[in-house]
Amino acid sequence: MSVNQHTHAGPPYGQPQPGYQGYQQPAYGGQPLPGVPHTQYGAYNGPMPGYQQPVPPQGSVRALPTSGAPPPASGTSLPSGHQGYSQFGQGDVQNGIPTSTAPMQRPPASQPFLPGSAPAPVSQPSTFQQYGPPPSSVQQLSNHMAGMTIGSTSISAPPPAGLGYGPPTSVPPVSGSFSATGSGLYTPYTASQGPPPPSVPQGLPLAQPPFSGQSVPTQRLPTEVPGFAPPPSSTGIGPSSYPPSTGPHPGPPMSGLHGPPPPTHPPQPGYQMQQNGSFGQVRGPQPNYGGAYPGTPNYGSQPGPPPKRLDPDSIPSPIQVIEDDRSNRGSEPFVTGVRGQVPPLVTTNFLVKDQGNASPRYIRCTSYNIPCTSDMAKQSQVPLAAVIKPLATLPPEEALPYLVDHGESGPVRCNRCKAYMCPFMQFIEGGRRFQCCFCSCVTEVPAHYFQHLDHTGKRVDFYDRPELSLGSYEFLATVDYCKNNKFPSPPAFIFMIDVSYNAVKSGLVRLICEELKSILDYLPREGNMEESAIRVGFVTYNKVLHFYNVKSSLAQPQMMVVSDVADMFVPLLDGFLVNVNESRTVIASLLDQIPEMFADTRETETVFGPVIQAGLEALKAAECAGKLFIFHTSLPIAEAPGKLKNRDDKKLINTDKEKTLFQPQTSFYSNLAKDCVAQGCCVDLFLFPNQYLDVATLGVVTYQTGGSIYKYAYFQLETDQDRFLNDLRRDVQKEVGFDAVMRVRTSTGIRATDFFGAFYMSNTTDVEMAGLDCDKTITVEFKHDDKLSEDSGALLQCALLYTSCAGQRRLRIHNLSLNCCTQLADLYRNCETDTLINYLAKYAYRGVLSSPVKAVRDSLINQCAQILACYRKNCASPSSAGQLILPECMKLLPVYLNCVLKSDVLQPGPEVTTDDRAYIRQLVTSMDVAETNVFFYPRLLPLTKADVDSDSLPAAIRNSEERLSKGDIYLLENGLNIFVWVGVNVQQGLIQNLFGVSSFSQISNTLSTLPVLENPFSKKVRSIIDMLHLQRSRYMKLIIVKQEDKLEMLFKHFLVEDKSLTGGASYVDFLCHMHKEIRQLLS
Ligand SMILES: [Zn+2]
Secondary structure (H helix, E strand, O other), X not given: OOOOOOOOOOOOOOOOOOOOOOOOOOOHHHOOOOOOOHHHHOOOOOOOOOOOOOOOXXXXXXXXXXXXXXXXXXXXXXXXXXXXXXXXXXXXXXXXOOOOOOOOOOOOOOOOOOXXXXXXXXXXXXXXXXXXXXXXXXXXXXXXXXXXXXXOHHHHOOOOOOEOOOOHHHOOOOOOOOOOOOXXXXXXXOOOOOOOOOOOOOOOOOOOOOOOOOOOOOOOOOOOOOOOOOOOXXXXXXXXXXXXXXXOXXXXXXXXXXXXXXXXXXXXXXXXXHOOOOOOOOOOOOOOOOOOOOOOOOHHHOOOOOOOOOOHHHOOOHHHHHHHHHHHHOOOOEEOOOOOOOOOOOOOOOOEEOOOOOOOOXXXXXXXXXXXXXXXXXXXXXXXXXXXXXXXXXXXXXXXXXXXXXXXXXOOEOOOOOOEOOOOOEEEHHHOEEEOOOOOXXXXXXXXXXXXEOOOOOEOOHHHOHHHHOOEEEEEOOHHHOHHHOOOOOOEEEEEEEOOHHHHHXXXXXXXXXXXHHHHHHOOOOOOOOOOOOEEEEEEEOOOEEEEXXXXXXXXXXXXXXXXXXXXXXXXXXXXXXXXXXXXXXXXXXXXXXXXXXXXXXXXXXXXHHHHHHHHHHHHHHOOOEEEEEEEOOOOOOOXXXXXXXXXXXXXXXXXXXXXXXXOOOOHHHHHHHHHHHHOEEEEEEEOOOOOOOHHHHHHHHHXXXXXXXXXXXXXXXXXXXXXXXXXXXXXXXOEEEEEEEEEEEOOOEEEEEEEXXXXXXXXXXXXXXXXXXXXXEEEEXXXXXXXXXXXXXXXXXXXXXXXXXXXXXXXXXXXXXXXXXXXXXXXXXXXXXXXXXXHHHHHHHHOOOOOHHHHHHHHHHHHHHHHHHHHHHOOOHHHOOOOOOOHHHOOHHHHHHHHHOOOOOOOOOOOOHHHHHHHHHHHHOOOHHHHHHHHOOEEEEHHHOOOOOXXXXXXXXXXXXHOOOOOEEEEEOOOEXXXXXXXXXXXXXXXXXXXXXXXXXXXXXXXXXXXXXXXXXXXXXXXXHHHHHHOOOOOEEEEXXXXXXXXXXXXXXXOOOOOOOOOOOHHHHHHHHHHHHHHHHO
């Protein structure tokens, strides 16, 4: 392997980094795919326009292999410790595409990255300007207003009686997207649509230019658009269905959502009176509505005046926001040279050019402009958080982080805070010292790292060193960064298969063994390595454990049984963990024999704790880190450490004891997890339950070791094997680091205070993960501990120390610079709602461990109301009192928050099991922003509108039943499931083409895949499904839903803008409710 452990340090950018191609991986399903193109390692991006005086790029210089090398002294002597790496072909430096015969393909990125779906280029002078060049403020405002206006028709058309949404004079005439008729729903609004508004809010300064000479991003101007009418006086009768958590209802006017414009309108009945199903589409009765809010009246519970509709088309549309961002920002790369730059949305396909800040694929923030003081932050209630995915997979077009080798001296760091060298360090005294951008301490530049400065004070090797000019890069770690001051051995994978009765009978054991035979050829490899360095071992178990000796010299594998599960030990060392190629025939023989050996088993009981202990002990004995792949089917009730009892009790839902359902029933597994983390033993769990098996307890070790959990309830070979095998293949092959420790450093004024994700923490700063894969995300919250300054901004540096799949110790560094503000408006202008929702969901999902679920929901609602009320109070025009005003960047906060509130963890329906909830809770905790976005607001695509001749997806539509037509077929995906919904009136020809049957009634709803039919529609739909699978980290379950069929209930659960059968509010109702909450805070 190759990665510059030899004498050359700091490879020049222009040169492809041989070997370090980031865990090239075979394609799924074993299909060899073409190698990664050279362009992936293409020359470094060049000078950053956002930084002062760009030094003229000297491509030829940068392309020379020696140009970036530090003084020879740094690397002439090989550290003795490096001898341990000789097996990786030290000096085996080759450029270009590896010649290995193994397929080289990175796994699909979890970020959507669709070829062919990029929007048409827009003619904008700069990629930093979401809405084009700054127009006159009036024009710009009207542009934004068009997107935000709620009930804009109060001007453009006379409102229906009783539907005054605001004083006419305060609403800009808009003929764009949110017309009350709905006819313009998907019409992109443009500045030309509609005359300028009558007034322009003042006092909202633009963001400071982050760097001199850089055009200022002007996107996300505040949108201060009167939406709802000022309230008439109100009787304020009755409690809300969402009890406020801010004290008693003062009974403020609450009926602003209906009635003619307030100035002339007589008092209206209270909030509840207008409900009764009055907003949005009037649909059939939903009798169960309100059930999950026990003890409180629900929206529809009181009699009132005849329903008055608030047109759903007049409220902010997620689809519109997503489409606008795609067309505005998807056509040009996102260049990271500018401080505090808000990236495009996660739903937009864009390329990233690293010019000094980490790509948004690695770090996304709730806000890119953070308040200077803690008082301001508290006032706004906007959480300051970063969602970090340190090993994120990049699209092939983007360069992987460069690996920097400083030889035995290791990376250059600040003497005091130990921050790593990064683009924000300031070199002084002619380059002899540098001042730390995090703590201001001045540190001597080591002799081998010295370099002269140019006339601007920049080192002349600036562009040759990734750590000086890029946001993300890696350092090769020295032995000082290794456990026990010893370089690590390559990791091991141990496959541990439940062979109890259910596992054998369902065909699962045979399936796993068959799959392992081929999957072992696709273990993660580093760079050019011919074969994976990972060793493998095998265990089977029921009430006892069976270890296998698969040493290459054996003719047949040998089994050793350990029946004393109370004191687990590993009965063999030599021959347990082996190289796949060397032991190939013995392993194949073992995998053939296992299903036969247990074919007649009668054993139904299993152990679980001893299985993990066995894997842990094996890794300890081998002195390496690694991963356990445990395939498990049932609640471990056999007598053994970690034995569990069935304590499921759905009666606890909505009681103060509900939290116990999420808590582990014993501390055994968290103690075991601690030991696992200390050893670097990561546990991935594949569960196949036919009944409750206590995911909340079994998942603890997985969760705390950074592992993944998969659940296939009622596993059946025919319907579930594709999904399981795809998940398994991806899980085995994906990039993973071991023995990982992550530390987030911040510049003076803020610090990381809270962490969410799958990891273990033994102190308050270090996030420890036995394993960290490319899909795992850690959300970090920051709090002020001092004042920040607008000039210096705020900096984050995330440093991840880990062992690569070949056993190399590395540091991956991500840097991000943010702006700071003294005006709240700047904060609200630079927020990212998708990231905010990621944080809020994780915060709430952790909250259910310690608080009643209802309290968690209330606190979410309250926090969001405070965020929006603060905006309303401090940033919106005073003339708009009483109207619902949402910040442009947060206009989807209500709809998305409502989806979190309605999710299975916070508001379960009757069909949702306790295990489902624990499972979802665990999954969401490690999700990135793209995953939480689609999980909470699923993507709904009209398949019958797809263009069979193009590669693109049909335009998504809003998640509401009223958007569905009986004559069409739709696809809904949320990252875990894909539903294909078929309307009752779909043309027979379409049914024939897609399902191969002649009528609606013949469509089977037990299909787990669509039949492969040779016609354009079938091909198109299957290609869409394949494309969606590639975008997600898990293989989604396909469910066919026929309209008016029983399964439709399940599908409707995901139409998140509608009222849910479990009591979740519709979007329209929830928006009204948020409005009420906000006004209570303001009154
Ligand atoms: Zn420092």
